[in-house]
Amino acid sequence: MPDLLLELFSEEIPARMQAKAADDLRRLVTDKLVAEGLVYEGAKAFATPRRLALTVHGIPARQPDLKTERRGPKVGGADAAVQGFLKATGLKSLDEAKIQRDPKGDFYIALIEKAGRDAIDVLAEILPVIIRTFPWPKSMRWGARSGKPGSLSWVRPLHSIIATFGPETEEPDVVKFSVDGIETGQTTYGHRFMAPAAINVRRFEDYEAKLKAAKVILDPQARKDIIFADAKELTFARGFELVEDQVLLDEVSGLVEWPVVMLGSFEAEYLAIPDEVIRATIRNNQKCFVVKDPKTGKLTNKFVLTANIEATDGGKTIVAGNERVIRPRLSDAKFFYETDLKTKLEDRLPKFEQIVFHEKLGTQADRIKRIERLAAEIARLIGADVAKATRAAHLAKADLLTEVVGEFPEVQGLMGKYYALAQGEDASVAAACEEHYKPQGPGDRVPTDPVSVAVALADKIDTLVGFWAIDEKPTGSKDPYALRRAALGVIRLIAENALRLSLMKVAASALAGLSVNPTDAQKLPSDLLAFFADRLKVQLREQGARHDLVDAVFALGGQDDLLMIVRRVEALGKFLESDDGKNLLAGIKRASNILGIEEKKDKRTFDGAPEAALYSLAEEKALARAIGEVKAEASAAVAKEDFAAAMSAMAKLRPPVDAFFDKVRVNDDDAKVRENRLKLLNEIRSATRAVADFSRIQD
């Protein structure tokens, strides 16, 4: 079966867009093929800085013929209906129609046969539409045609299109179409500098091979492999070790068609700059990898660059040029670093009075004061050193005003730690300057030093309460202040450090520190708590745990101790995995269902203790006794925060509940007995509420 080769050759495509563009191209073309009844065998897409390419193999040469039946009017129906039917179906007369009988009578049926079209014609129709509507994140117009409306938009100017179609053994056909004046053909171009001549290609196999001969590696993964292997080898051969960087590797492989890896160096004096700053300088500005000494684990004065050319002088000029660029950059970084060291962190703070954090939430200085107060309070609650936590909160944001962080925002916090250590701060205080930003996401490390934990919680809770107070909550996909991340951070800080903290109290205290007066200050802490519950559910779902259990626990009300909630959810999850748990859940649900129906019928609830005198059956009495015991036992276990024991106590309910439903008819003819039994069922529900609201649990 024939194959398609498509290449869109353009000016340089931004590295960050290439992978998605290749994927989009494959998806859009193959989806459309399938929709057109052309089921293909396989497809693969590629991107280089100057081209998107797609190969789809095993496409049927023709679409299958389509046969459809269309029902017309009743035999003997109105003439207008018959004429309309003939017109719509293209039949010349009713003689060409079939007659079909069904219970409503005899109807005319037209058989319409639509012949499949040649795949190449279908391609010529779908490809230009895909190109014209391609989902680039940003696209542009260019050239003389951009003077007229409706000109093509592409990521950068598009120069040529290859579209060939044909079976392996034959000369393929060009899929003929044109987009904005660009006619499809069989011509592409090699490496911009090393092999710029036109190349004639037939199909994917010779296309890829000819490109390789013309110094273009089509497959991004192959380019990555080359860069990675060469960089490792080059550094290893000199006794060093490459600092691996996947993100940078992805980007660099999108900047070259023919990667040539070389090693450069800089003056050793710059190694006095913190490693992270050297790395940020070399990586962000120069897109080069840094190199470490495996013996010390510290950076060496080498870097790995990836050129796009085999230079005629062996790369000497390129290495020298890159070294010349890196030198002043490091010189700047060193100057920034040394300048920063001359000013104490606290001396930077007054400037925060001029910097607005948020229009409605005051200046950064206001915010720092709030975090200090809150950090001290939390420190007291979690047993951290209050003085250190206060000091850390006082200094933690100061590095935002340093030169190095101004230049490289990604080292915020880290520089705070370095500068704090340099001015002789306590190690915990310095660590907190860095760690109070953590955890940044689900994969980030959670700090364990109590001082860091106190400041990290204060920072995040102040943010959450602040934005809640001014009603800037996340909505849908919009979360400009990263409040979901902050809430998840709080959850992880508390759960992973096993902290006991009443969130409602801390939130109320954070709220009291704000200068804004939210309209529903009363509701705010519980609103926020519901937000935490949602985040907890999301987190549990991501971990594969049952998020409905969170609802079951929160539904008990008054739950604001995250650690206890998490523990309860864990114990509940384990319990429900056991047979006792499953059966008890079924029993409780049954009790709830019956109660629900009867409550509706009688328009009343069945609260209140059942009367022992009205028990007539052994199973009733056994259940009543079990409920009493379990209630006491579970409550005692919960009071000791031993949720596993509470669950084990619950398990004891299972046999009497099962026996009850087996032997006892709830809706007894005697109204009093019925009422009493319903009350007993209600007791099951209330007894189990010692651990969770089982009615919220999904089956």
Next chain:
Amino acid sequence: MDASLPAHMRPERSFQGFILALQRFWAEQGCVILQPYDMEMGAGTFHPATTLRALGPKPWNAAYVQPSRRPKDGRYGENPNRMQHYYQFQVIMKPSPPNLQELYLKSLAAIGIDSAVHDIRFVEDDWESPTLGAWGLGWECWCDGMEVSQFTYFQQVAGFECAPVAGELTYGLERLAMYVQGVDRVYDLNFNGREGDAKVTYGDVFLQAEREYSKHNFEVADTAMLFEQFKMAEAACRKYLDAGWQKNSESGKRKAHLMALPAYDQCIKASHVFNLLDARGVISVTERQSYILRVRELAKACGEAWIHTEAGGAA
């Protein structure tokens, strides 16, 4: 590179020879070679030959050197490559020709950058000028890891869609010349290509000015006067724009504009005055945004006026 050039005119020996080589190259591509605009501005893009001429349907190919004033970038002549005054070489071609990248690479060859030994790359850079209400897509052009030019396809200028699109190239002349001459300090650039007593360096020409203007920009510039000048330029721009509209006598509708260029001069002026105030540190973060918006409003109004002029392409 032209092999017949005398040594002191060769672009790798002489800063002025370097500029002349670029001018000559672009002249050969059909560009009109303009002289710098006679006003202070932050970048060559502000020159009306780019900002205004990028608008409207008429073809336009031009190249010129533009002294660029960035008051905040002054370093009292002590930094090896940061200055408050430097040269940009600006090329604008409308509509952008299909081979603009090739032309650019040939221009590098003309100033002594051989693409067989250098690593030349087009790295994504989306250009946006909030003050001009302009944006475009393109690249920063790298030579051996150094950004040497900006390459932009203008999509919008002064808030108006560019139709057709113009291609714009901006060369950082000092930086490129330093690379070609192999010097690490801008003031060591050989300006006139001569040696010995006859040699004039970039420092001989500009070092004094860098020291003086740094002091002026950061310490002394009269802020009260500048605030006043900003207001005056803004008011004058509005006034000239109003006065320039020729209206249909019956409907009162705007027909054509007769004074877009003088109005735009005031916009350039306002922008530079704002840059000076910014360097003096007297504009707060929140005010900063509002000043930028005020300049943008002027630029937009000037752009609208320009497309209603004869040269701007009004019917």
